[in-house]
Amino acid sequence: MRVLHTSDWHLGRVLHKEPRAQDHDEVLEEIITIARTDKPHLIVHSGDLFDHATPSHPDQKKALLVLQELEAVAPVVVLRGNHDSASLFRVFATAAGPRSRIHYIDSPRDPKNGGVLRFPGPDDTVLRLAVLPFVHANRHLDMLGDPDRWRSAYADRIGAMERALADELLRDFDPRRDIAMFTAHLHLNGANLSSERKAHIADYYATDIAQIPAVSYAAFGHIHKPQPLPGKVTGHYAGSPIQLDFGELGETKSVVLVDVEPGRPAEITLRELSGGRRLRCFHGTLDELRTEAAAIGRDLCQVTIRTPAPDSTLSEQVRAIIPDATVLQVIPDCPGQTLPIVTPDDGVAGIEPDMPELFDRYLASDGTKDVLAEPVSRMFADIWSCLEDERPFLVPEEDTLTQPIDADLRRPTEENL
Ligand SMILES: [Mn+2]
Structure with missing residues (x-):
């Protein structure tokens, strides 16, 4: 099976009063062309579709049109990132209707009840995808008290969610036909940040690489510099498709193509993106x-x-x-x-x-x-x-x-x- 992984579009981003709409138009056209050419069986967007919780109507329309183009190629899974609004994702899901092939994941799900999606592939293969959108610390944790304990409490909480997802992902797993993948919008300890000024905040949200499920591929979003995940699990931060701010100077952007068969390691190919102004x-x-x-x-x-x-x-x-x-x-x-x-x-x-x-x-x-x-x-x-x-x-x-x-x-x- 082939999976196309993209992330962190940040539609609606403005840099020093300069809207990035034309850059997004160019690069999204490029991503649609890659999808049509490489024909993945599944497309994963690992979060931050928008730059802020109340995107303009033209930006919402743009997102919907591009996602529909991608849906025409393959089912699409979109995670909510920390910049996205959960309620807007629920509106999009309602508008798309129950038969849509676009899956909006607005909040963490019970592993047994929607937390692991299944997509049939060629030759009876089944791709199991565990989904974990961004989790705000203040929604689930007491943020008062010692910041170090606060951080470790957040990482522990995410770790527990990941273990529960891993259990469901591997329940009755048949290595001759099943493929396990994981997608999350999270900051992993040890990843390279694009922008140093974000580092301090990011530290509090850093989670533990050792806790993520053992899968053929882990599709991560949140960090804008495209990079393989730290640690042993095969996976990538797909990164943003354009250089969004000066912390990303000089970065070459890309999407990730993942080819994987049951019982074999995934083959990773980066498709470089050139659309949009640098x-x-x-x-x-x-x-x-x-x-x-x-x-x-x-x-x-x-x-x-x-x-x-x-x-x-x-x-x-x-x-x-x-x-x-x-x-x-x-x-x-x-x-x-x-x-x-x-x-x-x-x-x-x-x-x-x-x-x-x-x-x-x-x-x-x-x-x-x-x-x-x-x-x-x-x-x-x-x-x-x-x-x-x-x-x-x-x-x-x-x-x-x-x-x-x-x-x-x-x-x-x-x-x-
Ligand atoms: Mn982002």
């Missing part, structure tokens, strides 16, 4: 950007430009050099736009830094937009001292503006007469 971080001078412009093409870019002096036209220049690219952000890298780092312990211990000093620390870390930091720092200190002494603050630039206006008003014109 992400790119550029850091260099405007000249270096010109040199790289052709290679950047239509990538989604975060651009950092080294300039000797502040330049308020930086954004326009960048966009003119790479007109086909989508520029998400232009960050100036100009030494004059930040203050040198203030050492935090150069004050007297126990004395709070005053406001100008706090502002200088801000300028040291965040810098200014388009102007030199030094005069901004001086002006802030001046304003602050005027406030403290209850003196009016005179902005020098105010004169340069008011003088010509006054002169203009005094000049006799037709309207004034």
Whole structure:
């Protein structure tokens, strides 16, 4: 039997205000073509169909149309990921009706009552698929108390679910005709995260690889970097089909084709995906950007430009050099736009830094937009001292503006007469 495994589409994702709809359209078309060409007997989506619990109607429509295209090839199982809404999955299941070949798994199921699905294949083979969608810790556990105990309680709870599913999966198992598979939307200890900033949260949801059922293939979702599972069980994180955020820079995306016969190890083939724009971080001078412009093409870019002096036209220049690219952000890298780092312990211990000093620390870390930091720092200190002494603050630039206006008003014109 052949299984196509995909995951983590995150329909509706927006990156720095840039919707990813066109990227999804391209890559989903590619996945449909792979399904039609490779003709799997079952298609598994291991969760995070959507990016958030209330996807737009166009995104819901897109999901339904693509799933229907896949259903025309083979039965489809869709797990709820942590980004998906269980109630929306129930609406989809109701709309699909009892004869649909799309199985929406909105919540963990009793192993004896829908937790293990059976799909007949060629030559009397039967594929048994145990399903475990994302389990929110707060739904099932007391989250108060020691975080370490909280984590291990979560992992224990998932482990118990997995053992119960394994028992049902292997009940009356006939190795001459039965094939066992498992699909879950979970973070496994030892997997490589795409984005380091997620690591802290993910730690609390980490579950134990040793607890997952011994199956021919385990189809995992949740982690966006495509990779084989850690440990001994044959399985993969299919990963997201497009680079969803800058934590996924440089990753080649794919879907997984699994060929498996009863009593034999599964053969795994990755089908690389090329649809959708790739992400790119550029850091260099405007000249270096010109040199790289052709290679950047239509990538989604975060651009950092080294300039000797502040330049308020930086954004326009960048966009003119790479007109086909989508520029998400232009960050100036100009030494004059930040203050040198203030050492935090150069004050007297126990004395709070005053406001100008706090502002200088801000300028040291965040810098200014388009102007030199030094005069901004001086002006802030001046304003602050005027406030403290209850003196009016005179902005020098105010004169340069008011003088010509006054002169203009005094000049006799037709309207004034
Ligand atoms: Mn995801």
